[in-house]
Amino acid sequence: MKRRETLGLDLTPIIDVVFILLIFFIVSSVFKKEELALILDLPSSSAKEMEVDKDQVFIELSSSKLAIKGIEVSFESLEDNLKEIENKRKSVIVRIDKKVEYQRVIKVLDLLQKYDLTNLALITNEDKE
Template sequence: MRRRESLTLDMTPLVDVVFLLLIFFLVTSVFKKDELALLLNLPEGKEGGQMVKRKEVIIEMGEDTLAYNGRPIDFKTLDKELGAIVEKRLPVIIRIDEKVEYGRIIKLFDMLKKHRLSNIALVEKAKK
């Protein structure tokens, strides 16, 4: 009589494949900073400024998009958010794409002036 050998599945190749997939996804992933919601092409300045990390308001403006502290928003909601700011000396960091229409920029600055937010910093592309 012949004995039947039990069949077992070799797990080594399967574990290798799982690790390779894990490495692939880690290498191809893009890790985004929370405060940067829009991909903007910033104008380049001659002098590079330094930013100090502390509590601040971050506004990003694209050609037809707007973001407030890392989340997309429209002008009407932005007006409400800016009106809710109690500390008027809070730094307002503004990132504006170089292709944004001038009228949209003026609308943003008028809104900041209306809510008496005057501690404004415009971010430029770092010099290479």
């Protein structure tokens, strides 16, 4: 009488496929950075660093462009975005290029004040002495 051997499942091809899929998803995923849209030359300051929360509103201002939450917008769109913010105590982080006209800065600050968003922080580069 012949003895039958139990058939076992060969796991090597399954493990190979799993590793290939894992490598594919790691390589093809996008890691979210800060919501920055404009390349700005920030002024320097010797003020201390502050913690950045995920729930903050980021506004960027250059001499010709404006962005909020990493999306380039016009001043009218900025006003619409600021109008929709319900939590008036939410931090507003403003990055302003050092070559921006003062009038453009005042225009952004006026919009923030109009919608009672007074928890404001201006971002600068660290002063290297």
